[in-house]
Amino acid sequence: MVYSITLLVFFLLTITPISYGNLQDFATCMSFHTTSTSSSVVHSQQSSSYAYLLQESQQNPRWLNSTSLLKPSFIVTPKTQNEIQGAILCAKKHGLQVRVMSGGHDYEGLSFLCKNPFIILDLVDYRSINIDIENETAWIQSGATIGEVYYNIAKKSNTLGFPAGLCPSVGVGGHFSGGGIGTMMRKYGLAADNIIDASFVDANGRILNRGEMGENVFWAIRGGGGASFGVISAWKVKLVRVPSLVTVFTIHKRLDQEGVKLVHNWQYIASKLPEGLFIRVLIQQIDGVDCQGNVKQAEVLSIHSS
Numbered sequence: 001m002v003y004s005i006t007l008l009v010f011f012l013l014t015i016t017p018i019s020y021g022n023l024q025d026f027a028t029c030m031s032f033h034t035t036s037t038s039s040s041v042v043h044s045q046q047s048s049s050y051a052y053l054l055q056e057s058q059q060n061p062r063w064l065n066s067t068s069l070l071k072p073s074f075i076v077t078p079k080t081q082n083e084i085q086g087a088i089l090c091a092k093k094h095g096l097q098v099r100v101m102s103g104g105h106d107y108e109g110l111s112f113l114c115k116n117p118f119i120i121l122d123l124v125d126y127r128s129i130n131i132d133i134e135n136e137t138a139w140i141q142s143g144a145t146i147g148e149v150y151y152n153i154a155k156k157s158n159t160l161g162f163p164a165g166l167c168p169s170v171g172v173g174g175h176f177s178g179g180g181i182g183t184m185m186r187k188y189g190l191a192a193d194n195i196i197d198a199s200f201v202d203a204n205g206r207i208l209n210r211g212e213m214g215e216n217v218f219w220a221i222r223g224g225g226g227a228s229f230g231v232i233s234a235w236k237v238k239l240v241r242v243p244s245l246v247t248v249f250t251i252h253k254r255l256d257q258e259g260v261k262l263v264h265n266w267q268y269i270a271s272k273l274p275e276g277l278f279i280r281v282l283i284q285q286i287d288g289v290d291c292q293g294n295v296k297q298a299e300v301l302s303i304h305s306s
């Protein structure tokens with residue numbers, strides 16, 4: 001009995017510690033797909049960068065200190081499209097699932113939680129923004145934040161903008177995949193309505209543009225939800241015309257200042273207002289801080305009723 005337990009323990013110890021966790025194998029696999037040295041791109045649980053990346057990328061601290069949840073075998077931070085492709089193929093080869101992360105703002109933690117062994121494909125180093133003022137378009141890599149998008153457009157033009165969300169740290173990857181509502185939606189629709197091309201890496205590692213993925217897939221990735229179809233590495237968007245001067249105002253009303261009447265009436269007039277006017281009403285228990293951000297693009301009237 002003792003002998004067999006010893007044997008069992010010995011046997012368990014000598015089993016290679018699950019092949020999908022082997023950094024060398026994974027890094028070697030990655031090097032087949034990349035031109036750069038993949039050591040700076042693949043972060044194992046032993047690398048000093050691992051804990052930092054895991055903490056920095058998750059915008060929702062809810063699961064941060066949980067000891068019961070599985071941590072990714074590797075975090076991969078691609079700098080090129082080939083490395084994105086490589087990560088998908090190598091994960092597949094090693095039996096690992098892939099969680100894609102852009103801005104890390106997912107409410108349910110879908111970009112960094114997984115029940116099975118997995119890697120996080122963290123696009124933190126894949127975030128360049130290339131603006132073509134002449135043609136009023138831009139190519140935006142998914143790791144960029146929407147704040148970076150607005151800032152980069154504003155640096156080049158004060159009469160062009162892009163209709164997307166309010167919170168500047170939201171990532172383009174998840175945001176554009178799910179639609180993207182914001183202050184210009186009445187006039188220009190969702191972020192997804194203004195996407196004209198994309199670079200898409202599918203489960204087989206193929207890199208496809210709009211023509212190659214076909215109109216059905218192109219339709220689905222603009223609103224169908226992040227991580228549903230593959231990795232969208234970059235998006236080509238149509239910029240929209242905005243006035244160089246914008247009026248922004250905030251009105252606070254408490255319940256005893258006819259706050260209820262205001263909200264009631266607002267429901268009847270909101271849809272009849274000119275499209276250039278965006279109104280957001282926040283009904284709050286207590287006075288909170290309102291982060292409206294850099295909305296030079298549309299007029300903002302925010303009515304608070306507490």
Ligand SMILES: Cc1cc2nc3c(=O)[nH]c(=O)nc-3n(C[C@H](O)[C@H](O)[C@H](O)COP(=O)(O)OP(=O)(O)OC[C@H]3O[C@@H](n4cnc5c(N)ncnc54)[C@H](O)[C@@H]3O)c2cc1C
Binds near residue numbers: 103104165175233
């Ligand atoms: C503080 C805050 C403010 C917000 N404000 C707004 C707002 O004003 N308007 C609005 O419309 N929404 C808003 N949202 C919602 C936000 O748009 C979504 O949560 C969005 O999915 C976040 O994208 P992300 O890239 O930051 O998140 P992530 O957690 O990185 O990704 C979200 C999901 O998309 C997947 N994904 C990420 N990148 C890619 C990619 N490149 N290819 C394929 N799948 C990918 C992930 O796997 C995950 O399932 C807000 C969210 C927060 C937390």
Ligand SMILES: *[C@@H]1O[C@H](CO)[C@@H](O)[C@H](O)[C@H]1NC(C)=O
Binds near residue numbers: 064
């Ligand atoms: C997680 O743990 C660190 C270190 O103990 C601590 O500083 C941090 O506040 C914790 N975060 C949460 C969300 O519990």
Ligand SMILES: *[C@@H]1O[C@H](CO)[C@@H](O)[C@H](O)[C@H]1NC(C)=O
Binds near residue numbers: 133
């Ligand atoms: C604008 O688009 C045209 C046609 O695609 C292209 O030839 C031109 O180089 C673009 N302009 C810039 C500044 O890239």
